[in-house]
Amino acid sequence: MRAREDARRAAVKIGSEALLEVRGLGKEFAQRRTFSRTRFAVRAFEDVNLTIRRGTTLALVGESGAGKSTLARCLALLEKPTRGEIRFEGANLPALRKRELFSVRRKIQMIFQDPTSALNPGMSAAEIIMEPLVIQRIGTKEGRQARALELMESVALPAASASKGPLEFSGGQRQRLAIARALALEPSLLILDEACSGLDLRSQELILELLGRLQRTLGMTFLYVSHDLRSVAEFADEIAVMKDGRIVEQKPAAELFENPEHAYTRELLAAMPSMETICAGRLTEAAL
Amino acid sequence: MKFLARRFAHAIVLLAAISFFSFALIQLAPGDFFDAMRVNPRISQKTIDGLRAEYGADKPFPIRYARWLRSLANGELGVSLAYNSPVGPILAVRARNTLLLTGVATLLAWLVAIPIGIWSAAKRGKFADRVAGAATSTLLTIPDLLLFLALLLLAVRTGWFPAGGMISPGLEDAGFWSKAGDIARHLVLPALGLAAVTLPMLVRHIRSAMIEVLEAPFIRAARGHGISRARLLWRYALPAASNPLISLLGFSIGTMLSASLLVEVVLSWPGLGPLLVEAILSRDVYVVVGAVLLSSVFLVAGNLIADLLLFAADPRIRLDSRGVNG
Numbered sequence: 001m002r003a004r005e006d007a008r009r010a011a012v013k014i015g016s017e018a019l020l021e022v023r024g025l026g027k028e029f030a031q032r033r034t035f036s037r038t039r040f041a042v043r044a045f046e047d048v049n050l051t052i053r054r055g056t057t058l059a060l061v062g063e064s065g066a067g068k069s070t071l072a073r074c075l076a077l078l079e080k081p082t083r084g085e086i087r088f089e090g091a092n093l094p095a096l097r098k099r100e101l102f103s104v105r106r107k108i109q110m111i112f113q114d115p116t117s118a119l120n121p122g123m124s125a126a127e128i129i130m131e132p133l134v135i136q137r138i139g140t141k142e143g144r145q146a147r148a149l150e151l152m153e154s155v156a157l158p159a160a161s162a163s164k165g166p167l168e169f170s171g172g173q174r175q176r177l178a179i180a181r182a183l184a185l186e187p188s189l190l191i192l193d194e195a196c197s198g199l200d201l202r203s204q205e206l207i208l209e210l211l212g213r214l215q216r217t218l219g220m221t222f223l224y225v226s227h228d229l230r231s232v233a234e235f236a237d238e239i240a241v242m243k244d245g246r247i248v249e250q251k252p253a254a255e256l257f258e259n260p261e262h263a264y265t266r267e268l269l270a271a272m273p274s275m276e277t278i279c280a281g282r283l284t285e286a287a288l
Numbered sequence: 289m290k291f292l293a294r295r296f297a298h299a300i301v302l303l304a305a306i307s308f309f310s311f312a313l314i315q316l317a318p319g320d321f322f323d324a325m326r327v328n329p330r331i332s333q334k335t336i337d338g339l340r341a342e343y344g345a346d347k348p349f350p351i352r353y354a355r356w357l358r359s360l361a362n363g364e365l366g367v368s369l370a371y372n373s374p375v376g377p378i379l380a381v382r383a384r385n386t387l388l389l390t391g392v393a394t395l396l397a398w399l400v401a402i403p404i405g406i407w408s409a410a411k412r413g414k415f416a417d418r419v420a421g422a423a424t425s426t427l428l429t430i431p432d433l434l435l436f437l438a439l440l441l442l443a444v445r446t447g448w449f450p451a452g453g454m455i456s457p458g459l460e461d462a463g464f465w466s467k468a469g470d471i472a473r474h475l476v477l478p479a480l481g482l483a484a485v486t487l488p489m490l491v492r493h494i495r496s497a498m499i500e501v502l503e504a505p506f507i508r509a510a511r512g513h514g515i516s517r518a519r520l521l522w523r524y525a526l527p528a529a530s531n532p533l534i535s536l537l538g539f540s541i542g543t544m545l546s547a548s549l550l551v552e553v554v555l556s557w558p559g560l561g562p563l564l565v566e567a568i569l570s571r572d573v574y575v576v577v578g579a580v581l582l583s584s585v586f587l588v589a590g591n592l593i594a595d596l597l598l599f600a601a602d603p604r605i606r607l608d609s610r611g612v613n614g
Contacts, residue, residue, distance in 0.1 A: 078508055105514040118505040122527045132513040178509075185513070 018087075019221050020075065020108075020189060022050040025084030027070055044070040045245035048084070052189065055215065057222040059232035059253070061268070062242035068225045071242070072193045075223065076110035077101055088189075106136055109182035113194035115174035119166035125152065125177055126162040132184045151180040155210060172203025179210065190214075191223045196231065208235060230272050233257065241265045295595045299588045303581070307360075310580040311353055314573055320345060321369040321571045343369060356574065365581075366574030370567070375578040378563070383582050385454060386552065386559035390544045390586075392475060393482035397540070401487055405494025406521055412499055420495075424488035432485050432547060436554040439477045443555075450474050452556035478555045485547045486540050493536050497529040504528065530601050538594030542587045 025048040028041040045067035052058045062068050073079045075086060077093065086093040093104060109132075112118040119128055129148040133139055139147065149159045155176040157169075166174055175195060182190055192211075196204040212235060214220045226232050232239060233253065240250040241264060248262040260266045322340055325331045340346045344355060356366050364374035371378055408420045443451040450456065454474050455467065462470075501507065502525055510524055552561030560579050567575035 073508075076512055078512055102514040105512060108512075110509070110512050112505045112509065114505060118509050120506045120510075120524060120528070131510070135510070135513045135515045135519070181509070 016053050016055055018051045019054040020050075020052040021085075021087040022048055022075070023085040023087065024049065025071070025074065025086065026082050027067075027074055027079065028082045043245055045242070048245075048247050050240055050247060050250065052221060052223055053238070054188075054221055055219045056237040057211075057215065057224055057235060058250075059236035059239045060223060060225045060242060061229050061232060061239055062227065064227060066242045067245040068227075068242055069193055072110065072191050072223065072225050075189075076108055076191045077105055078110065102136075106185040107187050108189045108191065109185060109187040110191040110193065111175070111178055111182055111195045114198055115171065115178045116166070118178050119174060119181075121165065121167055124163045124165060125157070125169070128166060128177060129181050129184050132181060136185060138185075147184065148180075151183055152177075154183070155180045156206070170203075172199050172206060175199060175203065175207060176210065179207070183214070186218075187220070189221045189223065191225070193225045194227070195224070197226070197228070204231075211235070229268050241268065291599055292596070295592060299592050302588055303584060306584045307577070307581050308353070310584075311356065311577050312349070314571075314576050315349055315352070317571075319571060321573065324570070343367060356577070365578040368567075368572055368575045370570050370572045370575070375574045378575065379560070379578050379582055382558065382560045382563045382579075383586075385557065386545075386548055386561070387586070388471075389475065389478055389482065389552070389557055389559055390541070390548050393479045393486075393548070394541060394544055396479055397483040397486045397490055397544075398537075400483070401490035401494055402526075405491045406498055406526065408491065408495040409498030409502060409525075410517070410521060417495075420491065424491045427484060428488040432481075432550060433554070435484055436481045436551050439481045440555060443477055449477050451477075454558050474557075478551050478557045481551050481555065482544060482547055485551075486543050489543070490536070490540060494529070494533060497532045498525055501525045501529045527601070531598065534594050534597045534601060537597070538591035541590030541594075545583055545586055545590075 026046045027044040029044060030039050031042050032039050048071060050058070050060075060068050060071070070079065074081045081094050084094070088104065088108070091100075091104070093101070096104065120131070123131065126145065126148040129151050130144040133144045133147065138144070149162060152159055152162060157173060157176055157180065161169070166177060169177060175198075179190075179195075196207055199207070211222060215222065224232060224236060229239075236253045238250060239253050239256045241248050241256075241262065243264045249256065249260070249265050251261075256265065257269065260269055322336050322345065325336050325339075326333075337346070344352060347355075359366050359374075363376045365376045365379065367373070368375050368378055404420055408417045411417045440451060443449045450473060452474075454471060456470050456474075460467075498521075506528075507520065507524055510520060515524070548559060549561035549564060551557065552559040553565055556562065560583060564576065564579040566572075567579065
């Protein structure tokens with residue numbers, strides 16, 4: 001019964017319209033060898049096609065160096081792609097001017113892997129959350145302060161610690177603080193780049209719970225970047241697999257696990273230790 | 289508070305050690321003030337011995353050091369043999385002049401270096417950055433002495449600025465403003481020269497500290513919010529880079545002080561530099577020790593100020609000293 005409910009929900013979600021569409025996106029970095037004048041290009045990714053549907057979670061999975069983070073940064077408007085289109089709300093983002101991008105930035109926000117370095121150490125928790133509102137000139141001073149406390153509560157941080165610096169929080173709390181900062185602008189797309197990988201299991205769980213709640217109540221869309229297929233299996237609606245700068249497969253999660261088309265996806269799945277192999281490993285260890 | 293107390297104790301111990309070693313080293317050097325008299329046939333050996341006894345130069349080292357320490361307590365710092373008066377007041381005037389010069393030069397150097405360093409970092413690898421890089425490395429390769437001599441030449445040839453001294457003759461008793469104006473005119477060249485010595489180092493340090501910070505994820509996050517360049521540089525990057533820069537301030541004061549000795553001698557600014565050279569040449573022991581000690585006090589004070597600023601500016605140090613952050 002439960003499984004059927006889940007499947008129905010997934011089908012509805014996946015059927016929903018595209019929030020962001022990537023077509024033929026490529027990014028190269030110009031490099032120069034030391035003491036040499038000749039330049040050469042380092043390709044981060046190439047000909048990437050990707051669809052992120054409104055109200056769903058798309059997981060972007062691949063090994064280190066596959067180009068996931070650079071792709072995420074391009075989508076978060078932190079880097080300019082070399083070619084291709086990013087369609088978002090009827091506009092092609094790479095073609096927009098700086099001025100026009102300013103208002104788009106409200107709608108796309110990013111969470112970084114290391115929350116410690118992602119938070120300005122010289123500001124208090126409340127200031128950190130208010131900062132995007134200040135930059136985007138939203139609301140009054142009092143309004144922003146109230147909003148900051150509200151956001152702290154929504155990510156389960158005590159309002160009493162609003163004046164503390166980010167370094168006085170634990171790792172998991174810092175990541176929730178970073179999420180609160182991203183939520184301040186009420187974005188429709190939240191890009192999470194390995195947002196849980198530096199955290200302990202309990203903190204990861206708390207953050208995934210928080211993300212699930214945000215999606216249910218606010219209908220937010222997530223792009224969740226991870227190197228670990230297992231960690232995304234539970235909550236991703238769709239999974240895109242990336243290898244050497246290309247997307248090799250994008251599919252609904254259940255389908256990908258049942259019917260992996262690309263050889264690399266099968267490899268990743270095979271590398272995923274199942275419960276049986278973990279238990280078996282423990283037993284052999286115990287036997288030895 | 290523990291951080292500050294520790295730094296303060298550190299400074300005191302350092303100064304005590306410097307006083308002992310500078311005193312000991314100059315005592316160890318062969319010859320003293322009275323040896324120069326011996327070549328004068330009109331001064332008898334008896335007179336010289338009498339003078340030695342009068343100034344206590346015939347006593348063993350520990351007693352001389354103890355006597356000097358006692359005179360340190362009442363601010364005399366021993367007696368100058370050449371000036372035949374207590375060292376303290378002589379040093380005070382010279383130290384004031386040196387402080388004025390290094391203070392103005394430090395301010396000048398930082399006021400110029402901060403914008404250039406920030407701009408270079410923001411425009412990393414672009415034309416403006418390369419021009420700044422070429423200019424600083426050129427300035428860095430010019431020997432300090434050559435630079436000071438060039439300034440002296442400029443003053444003499446053009447007559448735009450006085451070529452030495454601190455105040456024009458006859459103006460010593462003039463009103464405050466005309467006196468201040470005259471001193472300012474005399475200050476221009478030595479301050480410029482001194483600032484130019486540390487400027488390239490400052491620009492390079494500021495640039496690299498800023499570049500490091502500009503790559504931090506929290507800067508990236510702010511860019512993601514659409515932050516303006518001015519706010520990013522001045523309110524995010526500069527405060528975050530301030531930690532190494534404040535340490536650099538303490539260090540730059542040290543460089544300034546040692547360079548000031550040379551600039552003062554070349555451009556005849558009546559600071560500690562010319563006094564020290566003169567005193568070393570005539571083996572005026574207590575003046576040398578006093579000048580060295582005073583320079584060390586300035587240096588230690590500069591670093592102490594930097595530490596205090598660091599404490600005020602860096603939340604991590606504050607947390608550490610409260611034991612919050614492990």
